[in-house]
Amino acid sequence: MARPPAAQLSRPQLVELFHFMKLNRMVEERLTNLYRQNKVVGGLYRSLGQEASSVGAAYALERGDIFTPLIRNLGAIFVRGGKPRDVLCQYMARQDGPTRGRDLNVHFGWLREDGSNIAVISMLGDMVSILAGAVIAERMKGKTTVALTWIGDGGTSTGAFHEGFNLACVQKAPLVVVVENNQYAYSTPTRMQTANTRFVDRAQAYGCFGERIDGNDVVAVYEATRVAIERARNGEGPTLIEAETMRMRGHAEHDDMKYVPEALVAEWQKKDPIARFETHLLEKNLAAQSDLDAIVAMIERQLDADVAFAEASPFPAADTGLDGVYGDVAVKSPVPPIVSAWDAAKGRG
Ligand SMILES: Cc1ncc(C[n+]2csc(CCOP(=O)(O)OP(=O)(O)O)c2C)c(N)n1
Ligand SMILES: [Mg+2]
Structure with missing residues (x-):
């Protein structure tokens, strides 16, 4: 069903936007604590200050549409039905996470009729061509599926971004790309990027x-x-949306971002997307403070249980480490397994 224009969003929908942004931030706050306790495996890439561009964009998707969140688009995962428990298990490499401890953080996805998350790969820019291909394939099947993804200011400098986005545009693929201009790519400010x-x-x-x-x-x-999205679905091709924002933490938690001027951080602190939206909801009488407090309390309770669940989940057993990582080619493929000359000489295979 088509999503309503912003001016027609109902009160429950506006409160839902608040809920998802708050959930995004609170899950990351829990993860920060776990990181400091050495319980996170790998880096922790926060989206502090950028919650609106993940949540607002994903909220515009419709049933059946596909998306790929990048590392700072945690909020989009929740909007599309991903669970905090899964994210916590992923970050701690636990057995009960969607990749069963084989991969980390937001590197997981799902294929579902009501809307797929095409799992992200790390190479910046590559998801643009992957999603362009996915929606062109959908179009060939007569479907009107739209795809949404994000790219950082730094990611737009890759050849992959150019190749993928150019192809999407010339093919009028139903693809929407949000360029999250958060002022930095690691320690590189945008003026040194482009x-x-x-x-x-x-x-x-x-x-x-x-x-x-x-x-x-x-x-x-x-x-x-x-x-x-509406335009893309009508066959009018891609849109590049530049969302101006600010990365309020380092590239990841190990990075103290000393290279970012303090005044810049202070300036953006005043534009915090959650605080701003909360003020808007209260001033326009769209929500009562008690409603918003109840949401925060509910999320706290949910995350208490989810963190306990993830911490109780075991790491995958070492001898199962390769299960589910590679296709079981030797068993399932009709093609005989490749036998190296060395194996053949030894009489193996
Ligand atoms: C092709 C490629 N080159 C380098 C990297 C390593 N890398 C990961 S994130 C990152 C910075 C990205 O900056 P930006 O695109 O602005 O996104 P942000 O981290 O600000 O969200 C780099 C260089 C990568 N993942 N892929
Ligand atoms: Mg950036």
Whole structure:
């Protein structure tokens, strides 16, 4: 069903947006504590200050649409039905997580009729061509599926981004890409990344629609993405949305971001997307403080249980480490297994 224009979002829907942003932040706060207790395996990549651009954009997707969240799009996973418990298990490499401890953090997905999460791969830019291919395949089957993904300011400098997005545009693939301009790619500020730091200008070069929005305004993100999705579904091709925001933590928790001027952080602190939205809801009488407090209390209770569950979950047994990682080629494939000359000489295989 088509998503309503922002102005027609109901009170429960607005409160739901608040809920997802708060959930995004609170799960990451729990993960930060676990990281400091040495219980997170690998890095912890926070989306502090960027919750609106994940939640607002994903909230505009419709049933059956597909998406790929990047490392800072945790909120989008929750909007599309992913569970905090799964994310906690992933970050701690536990057996009960979706990849059963084989992969980490948001590197998991699902294929479902009501909307798939095509699991992210690390190579920046590659998901653009993968999703373009996925929705072109859907179109060939007569479906009107739209795909949504995000890319960082730094990620737009890759050849993969250019190849994938150019293909999507010339094919008028139903793809929406949100460029999360969070001012930095690791320690590289955008002015050292590109000679034109207005990423939206690239839309003209690719011949697609472009819009630049306040990425810390969840309703503005929702509306721009909703319009882009509608256009994509009508066969009008991709939109490049530039969401201006700020990465309020280091690249990951190990990074103290000393290279970011303190004044810049202070400036963006005032634009915190959750605090702003909360004030908006209260000032416009769209929600009562008690409603919002109840949501926070509910999330706390849920996360108490989820953290306990994840901590109680074992690591995968070492001798099962390769199970489910590679296709069982030797057993299931009609093609005989490859036998190396060395194996043949030894009489094996
Ligand atoms: C092709 C490729 N090159 C380098 C990396 C390593 N890498 C991972 S995240 C990152 C910085 C990305 O910055 P940006 O795209 O702005 O996203 P942000 O971290 O700010 O969300 C780099 C260099 C990678 N994953 N893929
Ligand atoms: Mg960045």
